[in-house]
Amino acid sequence: MSECFEDNAQVIERRWPALHTRLMLEDSASVQAELSEGLGSTLSIGGIQLTSRHDRVLEARVQAASLPVDKAQLHVYGTGLGDLPTVLLERAGLERLYVHILNGALFALVLQLLDQRHWLDDPRVELLYAGDQTDIYTPFFALPSEMVLADDFNAKIRDRLVSEVHLNFNNRDFDPQSPTILQRLQDSLEVLLADDDVAKLFGTHAGREIYVIGTGPSLESHFEQLAAVRKQAQRPLFICVDTAYRPLREHGIKPDLVVSIDQRISFRHLPFEESDGIPLVYLPMSDPQVLKAWKGKRYGGYSASPIYASLRRQHARAELYVGGSVIHPAVDLAVKMGAERITLFGADFAFPMNKTHAGWGDGDLGPGVNLARHWVRDGHGERVRTQLNFRSYLCELERYIAGHPEVRFFNSSRAGAMIVGTQFNQEFVQ
Incomplete structure (x- = not known):
């Protein structure tokens, strides 16, 4: 030395x-x-x-x-x-x-x-x-x-x-004074006022286990098991994010509830034809035409985003936590509904199996696998490719989990990112 x-x-x-x-x-x-x-x-x-x-x-x-x-x-x-x-x-x-x-x-x-x-x-x-x-x-x-x-x-x-x-840069598209945002909120107001407050769902499933289903590639390995669980008389509640809805239905799985927050979600992602009896939870940035076509009951809410500040003052609705991805309000909804145990499906925040999403083609829902320049550790401790924004979503979910020690969180797969604060659900993890 x-x-x-x-x-x-x-x-x-x-x-x-x-x-x-x-x-x-x-x-x-x-x-x-x-x-x-x-x-x-x-x-x-x-x-x-x-x-x-x-x-x-x-x-x-x-x-x-x-x-x-x-x-x-x-x-x-x-x-x-x-x-x-x-x-x-x-x-x-x-x-x-x-x-x-x-x-x-x-x-x-x-x-x-x-x-x-x-x-x-x-x-x-x-x-x-x-x-x-x-x-x-x-x-x-x-x-x-x-x-x-x-x-x-x-x-x-x-x-x-x-x-x-990167927070300020990532929020650049959410200027409360943006004409595009103001127009979308105005267009959605009629639907929001006609629908129930998402708060009506809070506390309705106290003590129940809830499956929160994302669209990560690992979801594909669980379609068969989820279909079997769905048929059981006593089973967990199924909450899925919007982009997971179509792949689930294609595999014969009817979710109990769907969560959607993205203004770009269209009929391609949320086909309404068989939506009878399936509640939809949404934020007002959602496409009002997609919302109106949905046949199930609808529940509106807000996030803490400044874009909802004016609406929040005029029309009270409960808030759901949003950290950049629809998986966050889906998890927050499960917690506020009373879940004591939550198992995550397709919450990969990465591209395991060299795929971006379950049930969608490469690039259908964002940049393709070949554009991934970053990495996270998977459940095996190995590096798996990801996008920068996916890493940010992972960080926010981990912070949320750390803030809710009263709930037990489980992950259904080792293929995606290791999520700090979760255990592996041995019923699904090989």
């Missing part, structure tokens, strides 16, 4: 002995780093520059400027070359700076190359592995390079950071 590493390691061992032990086991030799030079220099890992190669300190000051100056505690995700922690510690009002390691081997390499004692030895600093935490903390700055270079252990927190950073 270099003399530089020994000096850095002594500080870490004194302040965080358990973390020091873990760092000593990191394989820094596995990090293929090169020197990248410009007006200054930095490290480049697989073509990704860890910092600016021209002026690292100026870059750190720009990053620091995005964080509020009146907060006593701040969080930095990624260690970089130590520039951002150093700059933030110049703030006299800062009482605690949490530095979260996103790549242990990379940090171990940096400790060998550069003296980091100027920030490691500051009593206001707490150093920890990001992956040891269950969620992210704010206010934070996440180093862009390490959002890409995060190792497997810290990947779950990386996913949540990405989701948070």
